[in-house]
Amino acid sequence: MKYAYYPGCSLSETAKEFDVSTRKALARLGVELAEIPDWTCCGASAAEAVSELLSLALPGRNLALAGRELPGLDVLAPCSACYLNLLRVEKKTERDPDARRRIDEALSVQNLALPGTMRVRHLLDALVNDVGLPAIAEKVVSPLEGLKAAPYYGCQILRPYAEFDDPERPRTMALVLEALGAEPLDWRLSATCCGASLMASKKEAALPLVGNILRAARDAGADVVATVCPLCQMNLEAYQSEADPKGPVPLTVAYLPQLMGLAFGMDPEEVMFGKNMAVAPGFLAGAPALA
Amino acid sequence: MATSVKNPAPQDEASRNLKAIREMVAACMQCGTCTASCPNYPSMDLAPRRLWRLAVMGLTEDIFASRTFLLCSNCYACTLRCPRGLPLTEAMAALKRMAAARETKWGGRKTQFYRTFLDNVRRWGRVQETDMMMRYFLDMKDPLLPLRYTPLGFRLLRKGKIGPPHSAQSGRLAGLFEKVKEMEARP
Known part of the structure; x- marks a missing residue:
């Protein structure tokens, strides 16, 4: 099993632990990731707020590179915004030949063109539908027994394109957590917005959203909130004292592949738990290297 | 004449853009599902439902006096639930683009x-x-x-x-x- 890997900008800087843990967890599952050479930014959620054509040409460039350098491989993107931007190019060009023509014309300055067919996949999609839950469970050496995990999906991997899960009541991450031996929680805000980049541009609007999510996870009895998006992760882990000042201790927030790493017997440092900004005291006490 | 970032959208382009947005939301029946689904509604000065009404009526200045569309965090909840199937999040993005073009030309920091x-x-x-x-x-x-x-x-x-x-x-x-x-x- 092999994918063209698009890490995206966040995973190269503030979310390095998401990149490293994704690579390590997938390697353990026998999945090969070939990083798209010379990839560039997908435009995040900013490009479409400035230029529609750029919002398609920026992700389009990466799909064109993948098609040329790694032909035939599905493109795997762990970040929600990257995934949606890349997927949008796949979807829009499927039904709008004019969109494809415009993207190709823009890309022609770099002697690039979109490949004939593109298939963009999210990490959860690959885990559940390609790797499969039994293969994940098989690699578990230290099951996350008794760990109450609140899966947090965010928005853009579910909407507007519901490719691999229910856009209102998603369950793929709960299935993976279960395969790791954890106890996934059914809680009400698992697919509700964290405010995304409003945390940078309109902080007073985003803080209450983060506060609601943290309180709902606590009320459900969560030991950890599991994420699959660098912006969700940052918003939920870095603003806890501002968004939920009455919260007793940090509520642990971790990337799903970091939890996979722990269940696969990896040392917390191997999946870079040192980078996490909200880890409750004692959370890692049962982890292999510290046991 | 070619427009550029320094010398952007002339007025006819603004009205053309608003026309495209009007078409996107023309079938809006004012049910308010968008407002009820919006996580950022509490911070908005204008409910999304009312914003779409202004767009249908072509009230450009009222729309841009509001900061509602700048509070859209692209969660696509309204798009998912709109009973008319309207591309509401895309319409919000189109409004952001119009605002960005206006600010590039006339100044302003909302975008x-x-x-x-x-x-x-x-x-x-x-x-x-x-x-x-x-x-x-x-x-x-x-x-x-x-x-x-x-x-x-x-x-x-x-x-x-x-x-x-x-x-x-x-x-x-x-x-x-x-x-x-x-x-x-x-x-």
């Missing part, structure tokens, strides 16, 4: 974050978050704004999550940005 972000992409090829936020603070010309992020900045620094820009892809996208600008300036 500054998006413009600074994209300029960072143009310069570096890959977003350099540290450099981007520094420039955003400078662009906003609000001396108090950085203070709201200073504690976080130190924590990120301690965690080794931020640092000087990596320049391997620097300038890689300049040609693409130029080409897109040229294409968008066509009548």
